[in-house]
Amino acid sequence: MRVFFIGLGQAGGKITDLFIADDMSTREQRIFKAIAVNSARPDLLGLKYIVPKDRILIGETVVRGHGVGANNKLGAKIAQADIDKILSAIDMQGTSDTDVFMIVTAFGGGTGSGSAPVVAKHLKRLYNEPVYVLGVLPAESEGNVYVLNAARSMKTLAKYADSMILIDNGAFLRPGESLKSAYHWINSEIVKRFSILARSGEVTVGGAVGEMVVDASEIAQTINGMEICTIGYASEELPRSSSIRKAFLGKEKPDQRKSARILSLVTRAAKTRLLLPSDFRLVRKALVVVAGPPEELSRDGVERSREWLEKSIAGGEVRGGDYPVKNSRYVAVAVLLGGISGVHRIDNLFERARKMQEAIATGLTKEEAKKVEKTAQLMQFVDDLETEEATAEELEDLLKDLEV
Ligand SMILES: Nc1nc2c(ncn2[C@@H]2O[C@H](COP(=O)(O)OP(=O)(O)O)[C@@H](O)[C@H]2O)c(=O)[nH]1
Numbered sequence: 001m002r003v004f005f006i007g008l009g010q011a012g013g014k015i016t017d018l019f020i021a022d023d024m025s026t027r028e029q030r031i032f033k034a035i036a037v038n039s040a041r042p043d044l045l046g047l048k049y050i051v052p053k054d055r056i057l058i059g060e061t062v063v064r065g066h067g068v069g070a071n072n073k074l075g076a077k078i079a080q081a082d083i084d085k086i087l088s089a090i091d092m093q094g095t096s097d098t099d100v101f102m103i104v105t106a107f108g109g110g111t112g113s114g115s116a117p118v119v120a121k122h123l124k125r126l127y128n129e130p131v132y133v134l135g136v137l138p139a140e141s142e143g144n145v146y147v148l149n150a151a152r153s154m155k156t157l158a159k160y161a162d163s164m165i166l167i168d169n170g171a172f173l174r175p176g177e178s179l180k181s182a183y184h185w186i187n188s189e190i191v192k193r194f195s196i197l198a199r200s201g202e203v204t205v206g207g208a209v210g211e212m213v214v215d216a217s218e219i220a221q222t223i224n225g226m227e228i229c230t231i232g233y234a235s236e237e238l239p240r241s242s243s244i245r246k247a248f249l250g251k252e253k254p255d256q257r258k259s260a261r262i263l264s265l266v267t268r269a270a271k272t273r274l275l276l277p278s279d280f281r282l283v284r285k286a287l288v289v290v291a292g293p294p295e296e297l298s299r300d301g302v303e304r305s306r307e308w309l310e311k312s313i314a315g316g317e318v319r320g321g322d323y324p325v326k327n328s329r330y331v332a333v334a335v336l337l338g339g340i341s342g343v344h345r346i347d348n349l350f351e352r353a354r355k356m357q358e359a360i361a362t363g364l365t366k367e368e369a370k371k372v373e374k375t376a377q378l379m380q381f382v383d384d385l386e387t388e389e390a391t392a393e394e395l396e397d398l399l400k401d402l403e404v
């Protein structure tokens with residue numbers, strides 16, 4: 001799948017930069033194009049792989065290269081004012097070989113979250129290709145201004161974008177790890193996962209063509225019209241081959257082993273390794289891509305994984321394919337889930353955004369609103385008291401502590 005990335009704001013730009021780095025690092029033909037758009041000049045200067053002519057500064061007459069802070073209403077306005085600058089930068093690179101547009105942004109900030117709906121609207125107006133969004137949600141620990149930004153941006157994007165692939169910034173934070181120090185590996189994780197999906201079907205050199213490739217239309221069939229999507233991933237390092245190991249494994253049926261490995265990776269990816277934590281069973285469609293050295297790929301493994309997903313998810317529409325990578329020492333699977341419902345994180349985000357908006361409307365200052373919200377937020381970590389009648393065992397339990 002040939003992708004034109006439009007990286008908006010700081011996080012969007014950094015993630016897009018990594019997609020281009022990833023594209024340059026493979027021996028395959030280049031399949032990614034990109035521009036980066038920002039109202040903050042220093043953020044654009046920090047990019048490494050997107051060439052300077054493809055870094056677009058917007059809102060210069062208004063904020064003079066200093067950014068819009070976390071004001072995404074201003075972000076939307078300056079994107080609208082400079083939309084021609086953005087569109088012509090896309091047009092100059094050429095879009096005749098583009099299968100999809102991918103807007104990449106964090107939802108919490110000002111520039112990216114504000115400009116994303118504006119850019120999506122105009123891309124839909126001008127092009128026939130699908131317009132997707134890779135969007136980073138603020139972590140649960142981040143402030144309410146970010147949360148309100150995210151809610152506004154996502155609500156508006158739902159009108160224009162064909163689908164949103166979501167990442168929760170807090171999803172894999174290890175205890176004690178700061179969010180800032182995790183940015184780089186979160187970004188790499190996003191790029192690694194989406195690249196596997198995009199590259200299956202584009203392998204052209206090296207002779208290793210996938211047995212079952214996944215093309216842009218299959219990805220489209222999985223996520224088009226699905227508001228909320230995400231990606232799961234799991235991988236296993238292959239043991240180094242040695243004559244000793246071969247002697248030990250001599251009696252095993254290798255095909256069965258390959259197939260079982262793939263099924264177990266797919267199960268892990270879907271159950272516990274989603275970029276947006278959610279219940280994989282409440283999903284309408286799915287697509288599996290297995291990447292690894294050609295000799296470790298297994299059609300049977302992909303088929304069994306598809307069957308397992310078909311049985312497990314609510315919708316039951318599942319596609320699958322592979323992506324041979326010569327000399328790779330890993331087998332990895334990426335699972336794209338389309339049409340997720342009942343996501344606690346999203347409901348919680350819109351609830352917090354509503355409260356924040358109400359607080360602002362009732363005339364509280366930002367500081368006061370923050371205090372109100374902080375208390376509400378802290379409360380949620382404390383258990384409620386049981387107000388129902390106690391059962392005999394509960395009562396006994398409670399009396400134990402009393403030492404009477
Ligand atoms: N995953 C990730 N999140 C980031 C990164 N930089 C900032 N963020 C998050 O993005 C949000 C702020 O958006 P940012 O892109 O800085 O704002 P903008 O430049 O105004 O669009 C917050 O939720 C941050 O936690 C990054 O490099 N990676």
Ligand SMILES: [Mg+2]
Binds near residue numbers: 010011109
């Ligand atoms: Mg920032």
